[in-house]
Amino acid sequence: MERKHDVIVVGAGPAGAAAAAVLAQKGCDVLLLDRELFPRDKVCGDAVPSGAIELLYRLGMKDKILAAQQREEFYPLQKMRLVSTRGYEVEATFQKGVTGADSFVAPRKYLDAVIQQHALDCGAEFRQAQVKAPIIEAGQVVGVTAQTNGATHQYRAEVVIGADGVTSAVARALRPKDERHSNQHRAVALRAYIDDIETLPHEIEFYLYKKILPGYAWIFPTGDQQANIGLGMRLDHFRARKQDLNSMLEQFLAMPAVKKRLIHGGRTHDVATWQLSFGSQQNLQSAFNGAVLIGDAAGLINPLTGGGIHNSLISAELAAKVIFEALHDGDFSRERLRQYQVACHQALWKSMRRSYRLQTSLLRFPFLVDLLVNRMGANSQLTKIFLSKL
Ligand SMILES: Cc1cc2nc3c(=O)[nH]c(=O)nc-3n(C[C@H](O)[C@H](O)[C@H](O)COP(=O)(O)OP(=O)(O)OC[C@H]3O[C@@H](n4cnc5c(N)ncnc54)[C@H](O)[C@@H]3O)c2cc1C
The missing domain is CATH 3.50.50.60 (FAD/NAD(P)-binding domain)
Structure with missing residues (x-):
């Protein structure tokens, strides 16, 4: 016993x-x-x-x-960067505890x-x-x-x-x-590791573009020229748009701002999907x-x-x-x-x-990301939440 x-x-x-x-x-x-x-x-x-x-x-x-x-x-x-649909960027600094x-x-x-x-x-x-x-x-x-x-x-x-x-x-x-x-409070996401990518030293990047909202794609460096990359999206919209995570990753890697940083095309490995409950x-x-x-x-x-x-x-x-x-x-x-x-x-x-x-507002008004990133920069609520609630 x-x-x-x-x-x-x-x-x-x-x-x-x-x-x-x-x-x-x-x-x-x-x-x-x-x-x-x-x-x-x-x-x-x-x-x-x-x-x-x-x-x-x-x-x-x-x-x-x-x-x-x-x-x-x-x-x-040390830092994080948000990139919007139109390519506006805002950089903010992580506070130490x-x-x-x-x-x-x-x-x-x-x-x-x-x-x-x-x-x-x-x-x-x-x-x-x-x-x-x-x-x-x-x-x-x-x-x-x-x-x-x-x-x-x-x-x-x-x-x-x-x-x-x-x-x-x-x-x-x-x-x-x-x-x-419910599917409004769940998400699906894909994660991969990539070698041979020009990373920003000690800086993580979030890409919030129209096609992926409500969700985002990311590049999080794990070292020199290595990163965890991936993307995720709210489940109800993912299903309604009949999306496929692998194709979405290919599209993300083909975006000019990302593609130009891949050395010899980059090498992804350990690609896997999983779910999130909010x-x-x-x-x-x-x-x-x-x-x-x-x-x-x-x-x-x-x-x-x-x-x-x-x-x-x-x-x-x-x-x-x-x-x-x-x-x-x-x-x-x-x-x-x-x-x-x-x-x-x-x-x-x-x-x-x-x-x-905020997530539902960005979904209804995708231009808000451009506005918040471009006009309010590091002071926007969006940036503050990404910095503190990662
Ligand atoms: C793609 C993706 C990206 C994410 N990115 C981030 C991020 O960058 N930062 C962040 O803070 N959060 C992120 N998250 C969320 C984060 O991964 C989770 O919130 C976190 O792992 C929760 O920890 P946990 O201990 O509750 O569960 P888990 O980490 O899932 O651990 C659960 C454990 O239970 C075990 N287990 C499961 N079922 C059984 C069973 N039946 N019997 C015995 N053992 C079992 C599993 O093996 C596992 O070890 C992400 C999630 C996903 C899917």
């Missing part, structure tokens, strides 16, 4: 590994499950704002992050391995297992059923944290069927009897920028705090765990609403 743990965390991405680290640091018995072994790739733009790095510093990861930078796995950022933390392009193969290792160093136990569903007894989540190498196991805990990303098996089982993200959809539950959802499993991505790593970490820290107190009191009811949902709403909802409003 498996022993009963205090907490099972399903998914060892940034959200799950951070929550596991906080709880293990406080002395809880934490089992961290992921279907993959680390290091592993995750489809992402890899841009991590200084706020997220600062949060990782707070969890005790400063040395590990500086070491990853030394190994040249994380590429520090109060602790001096930088923003980075940190390929997820490296970033997630750093955070997962930290969770293990703090005392969490890791197992490779594909979680199939939560175990529910008398209306209470009491563990999960999971498979490893074809064998099925049951793992039990006082609380389960669903941190298993946008396709979360935990969310699918616990959220009522009418509580799903935090702008209202009234979704993230707390249940004996379980909570965090990160992409809860759907917390910024609807304008597509940034989700920072929000995942914020939700992880808030959830860990509430769960630690609930363990102390022995109360794992939905009412008690809802304190996490309320705290998360307070921390993120205002910026989600503002970002979604």
